[in-house]
Amino acid sequence: MTDTLRLYSYWRSSAAYRVRIGLNLKGLAYELVPVHLLRDGGEQRKPEYLRTNPQGLVPVLMHGQRPLRQSLSILEYLDEVWPEPALMPASARERQRVRALAQLVACDIHPLNNLRVLQYFDRTWGVPQPERDEWVKHWIREGFAAFEALVADNPATGAFCQGDSPTLADCCLIPQMYNARRFGLDLSPYPTLLRIEQACLALPAFDLARPENQPDCPP
Known part of the structure; x- marks a missing residue:
């Protein structure tokens, strides 16, 4: 699959940190879109971001036009779409x-x-x-x-x-x-x-x- 990857992230978010690790382990290029969780009451609470993730949380990974939410689910998705190197063992x-x-x-x-x-x-x-x-x-x-x-x-x-x-x-x-x-x-x-x-x-x-x-x- 060749659709671009775009990660909505905050530098200190541990959930976003997990996904950054997974993307890097897979060797996948992605665009990082910062979402400041403190500025102006939190950019994650703005209507435009809530349309991307109604929970108002990071990360969100956009694969083309498809929004992927929840860090563990995103990591397992990456492992299914790009199996190597594997993030999950064989058995x-x-x-x-x-x-x-x-x-x-x-x-x-x-x-x-x-x-x-x-x-x-x-x-x-x-x-x-x-x-x-x-x-x-x-x-x-x-x-x-x-x-x-x-x-x-x-x-x-x-x-x-x-x-x-x-x-x-x-x-x-x-x-x-x-x-x-x-x-x-x-x-x-x-x-x-x-x-x-x-x-x-x-x-x-x-x-x-x-x-x-x-x-x-x-x-």
Whole structure:
């Protein structure tokens, strides 16, 4: 398929970060369209963007005229349309493990420290910043403790979350590691996650996707 790819992204969005990694791993060229989540009350809330994604979230990947939404769904779509290099392993059992690790981040950690949740705490309940930060760190700690237990000393774990090639699970883990550092979380209790992160960030596909390497990253 030769339709152009256009990614609506925000430099610090971990969901968009996942998709940038996947696109880079596939070697796919794409146009990046910045959507500033804070400017003027959030560009994702403007009517023109809501026509693209009624949820008012990033990312959206346009494949030609077709809008693709939800980061995990987008990554699996990329894997089906451009199978090599694969983001999912060959066997059903291995694919289930990768999906479970990816969803541990995308479904159980990330939604609890998403920007809109923290803004609701601030604007609706007046929760002070230190308490909001502790909320974020608590849920990352809970999730990372489980993730570490699932990958440490597991024979399915290799250089990456599953074997010796990056998968959907790594695409989710690395942005969440970035978020953890952003909120000052001590990562020393998670040595396997740190080792996997080091292996991932040594690859150009992950390095190019880093928030600080995005054109909309502030100086």
